[in-house]
Amino acid sequence: MDKVKIGTCWLDGCSGCHMSLLDIDEGIVAVLQKADIVFGPLVDADEWPEGVDVAVIEGAVSSQDDLKLARTARERSKVVVALGDCAVTGNVPAMRNGIPTRKLLERVYVEGATAQPGIPTDGVPALLKQAEPLHAAVKVDVHVPGCPPKPNAILFVLGELLEGRTPDLDSKLRFG
Amino acid sequence: MMIQDFAAFSAVREAGLAKLLPSKPRIAVGMGTCGSGNGAEAVYHAFASEIDARGLAVQLVPVGCFGFCAEEPLVSVWVPGRPLLMLHRVQPNHVDEILNGLGNGRMPPAEIVLCKIEEWDHLTGHVKYGLGYPDVPSWNEIPFFNGQVKIVLRNCGLINPDDIEEYIAIGGYQALYKVLIDQNPAAVIEQIKAAKLRGRGGAGFMTGTKWEFLAKAPGPEKYLICNADEGDPGAYMNRNEIEGDPHALIEGMAIAGYVTGTARGIIYVRAEYPLAVMRIERAIEQARAYGMLGENVLGRGFSFDLETVEGAGAFVCGEETALIASLEGQAGRPRTRPPFPAQKGLYGKPTNINNVETWYNVAPIVSKGPAWFTETGSAKSAGTKVFSLVGKVHSTGLVEMPLGTPLAKFIYDIGEGGTNGRDIKAVQTGGPSGGCIPADMFDTPVDYETLAQLGSIMGSGGMVVMDEDNCMVDVARYFIEFTHSESCGKCVPCRVGLDKALKILNGFTTGTATREDIDAVDELSRMIRDTSLCQLGMSAPNPVLTSLRHFRHEFEDHILAKRCRAGVCEDLALSPCENSCPLHMNIPRFLQLYKEQRVEDAFLSVILDNPLPASTGRVCQHPCDDRCRRAGIDAPVNARDVHRLIADEILLTEKFEPMIQKVIERQQPTTDHQVAVVGAGPTGLACAYYLALLGHSVTVFESRPQAGGMLRYALPEYRLPKKVLDKEIELIERLGVKFQFNVSVGDGVSLNDLANQFDSVFLAIGTWKEGWVYLPGTELTGVMPALPFLEGVARNDKVPVGKNVVVIGGGNAAIDSARTARRLGADVTIVYRRERKDMPAIPEEIEAAEHEGAKVVYLAAPHRIVGDKNGKVRALEAVRTKLGEFDSSGRRRPVPTDEVIRIDCDTVILAVGEKVDPDFCKASGLKVKEDGTIEVDRYSLETSRDRFYAGGDLITGASNVSNAMGIGKKAARNIDKRLMGLERVANLIPDFEYEMETPEEPGESPRHVPGEMPASQRVLSYAEVSLGLTAVAAREETFRCLRCDIRSVER
Amino acid sequence: MTEKVKVRIDGEVIAATAGQTILEVARANDKYIPALCYMEGLSAVGACRLCMVEVAGVARLLPACTTPVQEGLSVNTTSPQLHSYRKIALELLLVERNHTCAVCVSSGHCELQSLAQEHGVTHVRYPYNYPKLGVDTTHPRYVLDHNRCILCSRCVRTCAEIEGAHVWDVAGRGIQSRLVSELQRPWGEATSCTSCGKCVQACPTGAMAEKGWGVEEMTKRRTVVSRLSSMREGM
Secondary structure: OOOEEEEEEEOEOOOHHHHHHHOOOOHHHHHHHHEEEEEOOOOOOOOOOOOEEEEEEEOEEEEHHHHHHHHHHHHHEEEEEEEOHHHHHOOHHHHHOOOOHHHHHHHHHHHOOOOOOOOOOOOOOOEEEEEEOHHHHOOOOEEEOOOOOOHHHHHHHHHHHHOOOOOOOOOOOOOO | OOOOOHHHHHHHHHHHHHHHOOOOOEEEEEOOHHHHHOOHHHHHHHHHHHHHHHOOOOEEEEEOOOOOHHHOOOEEEEOOEOOEEEEOOOOHHHHHHHHHHHHHOOOOOHHHEEEEEOEEEOOOOEEEOEOOOOOOOEHHHOOOOOOOOOOOOOOOOOOOOOOHHHHHHOOOOHHHHHHHHHOOHHHHHHHHHHOOOEOOOOOOOEHHHHHHHHHHOOOOOOEEEEEEOOOOOOOOHHHHHHHHOHHHHHHHHHHHHHHHOOOEEEEEEEOOOHHHHHHHHHHHHHHHHOOOOEEEEOOOOEEEEEEEEEEOOOHHHHOHHHHHHHHOOOOOOOOOOOOOOOOOOHHHOOEEEEEHHHHHOHHHHHHHOHHHHHOOEOOOOEOEEEEEEEEOEOOOEEEEEEOOOEHHHHHHHHOOOEHHHOOEEEEEEOHHHOEEEEHHHOOOEOOHHHHHHOOOOOOOOEEEEEEOOOOHHHHHHHHHHHHHHHOOOOOHHHHHHHHHHHHHHHHHHOOOOOHHHHHHHHHHHHHHHHHOOOHHHHHOOHHHHHHHHHOHHHHHHHHHOOOOOOOOOHHHOOOHHHHHOOOOOOHHHHHHHHHOOOHHHHHHHHHHHOOOHHHHHHHOOOHHHHHOHHHHOOOOOOHHHHHHHHHHHHHOOOOHHHHHHHHHHOOOOOOOOEEEEEOOOHHHHHHHHHHHHOOOEEEEEOOOOOOOOHHHHOOOOOOOOHHHHHHHHHHHHHOOOEEEOOOOEOOOEOHHHHHHHOOEEEEOOOOOEEOOOOOOOOOOEOEEEHHHHHHHHHOOOOOOOOOEEEEEOOOHHHHHHHHHHHHOOOEEEEEOOOOHHHOOOOHHHHHHHHHOOOEEEOOEEEEEEEEOOOOEEEEEEEEEEEEEEEOOOOOEEEEEEEEEEEEEOOEEEEOOOEEOOHHHHHHOOOOEOOOOOEOOOOOOOEOOOOOEEEOOHHHHOOOOHHHHHHHHHHHHHHHHHHHHOOOOHHHHOOOOOOOOOOOOOOOOOOOOOOEEOOHHHHOOOOOOOEEEOOHHHHHHHHOOOOOOOOOOOOO | OOOEEEEEEOOEEEEEEOOOEHHHHHHHOOOOOOOOOOOOOOOOOOOOOOOEEEEOOOOOEEEOOOOEOOOOOEEEOOOHHHHHHHHHHHHHHHHHOOOOHHHOOOOOOOHHHHHHHHOOOOOOOOOOOOOOOOEEOOOOOEEEEHHHOOOOOHHHHHHHHHHOOOOEEEEOOHHHOEEEEOOOOOHHHOOOOOOOOHHHHHOOOOOEEEOOOOOOOOOOOOHHHHHHHHHHHHO
């Protein structure tokens, strides 16, 4: 039997959810017996591959690049998991949403700069008007809230998905 | 003067009668807010100064509104001994003539005479004005008043609201007097209960029961409140009631005060109703002065007083607990019940709240008894209700009808149908808390229970009529926006739920919503309805829920087709004309290009939107005219004739060849897809043209020898010269479309053959099967259906037409047949069973037929065709019809009478509609609907068979050229999208750069219409009748466009 | 007012006192009905609509916190529909303002957060509002963060009914409703505020907190209000 293909990525997030994913400790062994991680910060691949079974996405959708990656991952994956509060609710990245992007960038890169004030345009993706939860951009199949979600919750979700079941998270997880 | 005994009461009554029916003429000007808004003040002052200047013995008084708002200002004129004459649309310049007439007995100008009143039942009293004016209809003979029962509005518009003596003259305060003398409060409450009077504010709770609660509650501190915080958009009956008859309210409350043992009443009235506030305050002062309020009312030892409190206009303060909070000086937020106000109301004391209108029913019930009251209305809902009939209805105004009256009566009889003959789509009852009821349910009786079953409410009685120009999604969105901004914010479902519902609905009107949003807004609406704290939240989702129930397809159109049929949702349309055009032509663009004298660009713009611009420029039903905003200034822009000219300037000149190249330049790279189109009529041609432009290889199969379908074989040469059509078809062929003529599906080629040879198949055969009515005599020689007749003439066949032709029908085919028969030298009579305005044919065509000498007999239903002994037609017999009830199409159903007419003739042409050949549809193996047409997905046009699409008449039944082409274009877009995986039609249009400026201050300039051949010459040949616009006229016409395609600058 | 009645809650027959509300009876008998705006010791306002229950013979849903019991009343506290409606109400509260649990002093001790978890809210189906709201830090000891206020009005009632100061009220209407202290004056300048802090203890979320605590550190003494209230009644 072919191994399940898992892709992971982080959009606008702190990587904490990926840290929590690593924190599943020896649980990773069981996961890797059934699955290959084919894309992600830990894997050397440039582009989200075709035919992924499970996409695990951390972080809010904040920039053009986030949006593109989220859409690509969605198109090329069977199941999309929003991992952690940023992907599920927008969380901390969304705290900027009350402020117009232009003002925000000026505050940080011009008023807040100690050297070379100026809004960067080259090599950085344009910010979206608002940082949104993942499901505002693409269809999400499983939501795993938490900041970060506990390792055993992640392990549970992956375990269920690898068994071909939809994880029942009812009342198991909370925001924050 | 203080009335403390019966003698004094009678004396005042006599004095009042002397004012109401003086020994000199009396002129009363309707000066409610509605009258004043329409210029009643000026009319009043004109009368006043003229009467003064001439020193006339005429009594001039202001009165309230008589209810017919569409006809304001209303003025009544009474000369002793004669009927009261109600005048409408009175202007100051009529004053002279009216006053002159008083002296010499002449009638006012006929155009301002509305009706007469010979006697009037005020219920508490009766007034006989006099007899006469035989030519003037009685008030209840004119449609707007016919069937109205004035109980609440018994005095409005007839007595001076500022004069208590006139109110007493018509029996006012007698009921109060009676109650005080009888000294039996419990009996009065029993009467109110027996009358089944229910609260007119909307909830419909039994008024008598509520009074009983209050009567039993411990005193002495209790309150009566009149809820006059009328806040529904479109509802204004309470305002008019108070403005026209304030004393009836005072009397109703005073009676309740006595029978419930309450000494204080408060009228909570909107501050936005200054005139009502002024009138009621003045009335309260007078009532105190005459002993109807205050200590020792009417000398009977009862004390009761009233005060008014002006509300700041928060909609939620119409909710009783919020109203009480507002009276207490707190923020107007409702609280949960229990405790009910009857237990703990104002300042924690027992309180009873009734709507304005409820109070108006009290005195008549007390005077005439409950049995009289329950004679009117339905079993569960006794009495009447005043409705404000507004919106897209011909006659607007306040209408008082018995409860249980069907909606159709309001809308078609009282309201006389849609404005400008438009089709009515729905009616919204109950304001923002109510729901929309579709036209096909207009037999619904208007009462509390039935409306609730339909998801609507009676509410305070708003009735907003909507026609095809109203978008039901936008209506729902509008009402949610209203309730959202009026939500007090206390409970979560209403505060946040409505906010979210509004955001989701905004997604529909801007086309960004998804299919899931339909369910989301439905679920959310139910949650808000079921869990909100007060009636505002509970009823706020009604407009959404009822629209979803009855108009779900409109929601789907907005998101799946990104289309707002009504053209209301601006984000989904370029302009109203584009939205109405079945081909979605960018009309402002070609007008502007032609205006800039860029004829070739204009042609390119036109031809890329519409492959048959010269033909449609001649025969289109021009729906764009109906939507053109220019009509609001003078007349719609004649876009159809402009694109006809643009097309003619290219197609019929030497510019044709070079322009073909320009069109070919727009062609997309060749694909390897093969598409078959069955049928070379307008639908098939449009589809083939676009598929070819998109680079596909297209083969058209046609059973006839040439392309064009109905355009070629049914439209007479004088309307559409075939050389024009030939050029258009040539252009389509030059794009590479292959035609196979004389091949019919089933005969020459099977659907399976097509499925094997082509990637997609589009079926677009027309409606060639004659609709046949059963009529005795159709087998006679000389009877023929319209289409074969027209086709025979078009093919130059010898068509046997006699000297006297009767055409049966009212559609375009009927008119075409009649005009063609005229050209064959026959005398022609068209027989149609309804009225002229109901004819589906293009109005200009009907007019042209008449000019050419065709006679039209309306309201005649063919009954039989009479033959001679040789089996030849001799005459047509028809039954005269009269117009009966409205049917679900909003037209009056023709009802046969006894009168039979006979028209001698030798030929009868039946033009009673065409239908799709049901055998073809059945044989196709495709899923067929009940009416015999092929079932397709509304949006993709896909049939039940994979890769097979159907369009045109096959799916819609008989339609017209432009609609048919619109479907062909849509089919091409969907077929291409499926083949290529993306939307590509927009790529065909080059970037035209043209001026984007709206005209400054557009002045009046008349619509340009093409010249025509004189009618006398027309009938001698088949030469084209319309001469088309001249280039100068067409260019001038383009300047008339208001450029609705230009959006205002970013806000 | 001490008439005894028998009612049924989720099928179980329970003895109650007439005049008690359904919620009071349920809580006294360890029957759980969720609620946010209700707090023992305060008047009930029926604002959060989480305690809606089904009552036999009544077509509408009724709020348990304000509906008095009567003899024979039969109540259903859970059903798929009630669950769905409660879930929607919680989602609506979560999207209304910027709760951002991850950085909240009350995370882990927040009634909204735990109710959301309890009702299986793993994400919110409605678009977030992201309103721009302020934080009032003018009071020397307490802080009011409007981003986390759910307008339950527990603070309003605590201050008015228990402390008798009525510093708090709700201004504006609809989605624009805001908690205000003393006619829009900053909390620190509200002269009627006694700085007793009972409002902070009554607040179900992190909207009101004591200064000086970090994320997840602010726990509240929720029984303060009911204890004071019962002591007053005992007097």
